Amino acid sequence: MNTARPIALFDMKAQQALIRAELDRRIAAVLDSGAFINGPEVRELEAKLAEFAGCGQAVGVSSGTDALQIAMMAEDIGRGDAVFLPAFTYTATAEVPLVLGATPVFVDVDPVTFNIDLADLKRRIALVQQEGQLRPRAVVGVDLFGLPADWPALEAICAEHGLFALDDAAQAFGGALHGKRLGRWAHAAALSFYPTKTLGCYGDGGAILTDDAERAELYRQLRTHGEGKSRYEVLRTGMNGRLDTIQATILLAKLSLLEEELKSRARIAAQYGEGLRGAVQVPAATPGADHAWGLYSVLLPEGTDRARVQEACKAAGVPTAVYYPKPLHHQPAYAAAHAGSITGGPPPLPVSEMLCQRIMSLPMHPYLTEAEVGRVVTALRAAL
Numbered sequence: 001m002n003t004a005r006p007i008a009l010f011d012m013k014a015q016q017a018l019i020r021a022e023l024d025r026r027i028a029a030v031l032d033s034g035a036f037i038n039g040p041e042v043r044e045l046e047a048k049l050a051e052f053a054g055c056g057q058a059v060g061v062s063s064g065t066d067a068l069q070i071a072m073m074a075e076d077i078g079r080g081d082a083v084f085l086p087a088f089t090y091t092a093t094a095e096v097p098l099v100l101g102a103t104p105v106f107v108d109v110d111p112v113t114f115n116i117d118l119a120d121l122k123r124r125i126a127l128v129q130q131e132g133q134l135r136p137r138a139v140v141g142v143d144l145f146g147l148p149a150d151w152p153a154l155e156a157i158c159a160e161h162g163l164f165a166l167d168d169a170a171q172a173f174g175g176a177l178h179g180k181r182l183g184r185w186a187h188a189a190a191l192s193f194y195p196t197k198t199l200g201c202y203g204d205g206g207a208i209l210t211d212d213a214e215r216a217e218l219y220r221q222l223r224t225h226g227e228g229k230s231r232y233e234v235l236r237t238g239m240n241g242r243l244d245t246i247q248a249t250i251l252l253a254k255l256s257l258l259e260e261e262l263k264s265r266a267r268i269a270a271q272y273g274e275g276l277r278g279a280v281q282v283p284a285a286t287p288g289a290d291h292a293w294g295l296y297s298v299l300l301p302e303g304t305d306r307a308r309v310q311e312a313c314k315a316a317g318v319p320t321a322v323y324y325p326k327p328l329h330h331q332p333a334y335a336a337a338h339a340g341s342i343t344g345g346p347p348p349l350p351v352s353e354m355l356c357q358r359i360m361s362l363p364m365h366p367y368l369t370e371a372e373v374g375r376v377v378t379a380l381r382a383a384l
């Protein structure tokens, strides 16, 4: 057994130590100002986020889930609408269309990139069109674990069928494709600032990025109860979806570290890749894509007892996690909507099901040392 400090799956303390004085100063300034809602720091952060992504507009909101919801509300997505999204993702991606009365149509994912499978997407759009029960309205592409989905292809499919393209970039802020950062792809991108994401606050937060000024204006309305130019004029049914000033000021401090942190994540991923290639399926290097490395997830060999591997890693001081143990179409809350999404029964989702059996995530944060990554590699190889 080693006596080194335990390895963290995510580590927010090392980062905090670097900027603690700035955080204290910034938080104190908000406490002094009393502008807890819509303070100037929110607008300052929005400008910096747009600059970082290279997009025209950023709208701060209360969470990644609310970012998805506001983006769909702005398109009037609701009853009778089909929203296509991967079956292998976080629950929020599917929850939002259901909350709005729309129907999620689960699409299988690619076994190498873990992102939405284009051929299966086209097949399901055609099935929904043929049936005529639901109106195809939107595709939510998820940049799972930080790897950008195939946005040029997804944008082309959406353009062909007149669909709204929404990027769920909650795990991938900082990622890029063909030199364009996420936030410039799709009609809009949803970010989450949940503490463990690539850019996280100390609570809940999110943002919507877009190049479309009209959409951004709608997002600003919707996050504030659909309010118009004057405080008590309600133009549309909105929600309370604002980003707190305190979270915005925390994010401003953290954003200054992000560029370097993304480089560290990439360096750590490269070390994992070298150490683990051949033992497990390591994440794909997709041509033209800059992975944000929100998570580092490997595919264990078929037939591996994952629980036993996790136990052995844990005994060696290496925490692991499973994102995700169950595909969304098998979740009790979504199974009925799934079954009803395509009459006669939707086609199976074999890759999503297989991945849920074999996926496993390793510690990933920018402050892992080379020695720690080495310990993870050794522990996992020994556990297999």
Ligand SMILES: *Cc1c(COP(=O)(O)O)cnc(C)c1O
Residues within 6 Å of the ligand: 063, 064, 065, 066, 089, 090, 092, 093, 142, 168, 170, 171, 191, 192, 193, 194, 204, 205, 206
């Ligand atoms: C984290 C996450 C969300 C939701 O973000 P919250 O800020 O927790 O609401 C949505 N989609 C994906 C893929 C996520 O990983």
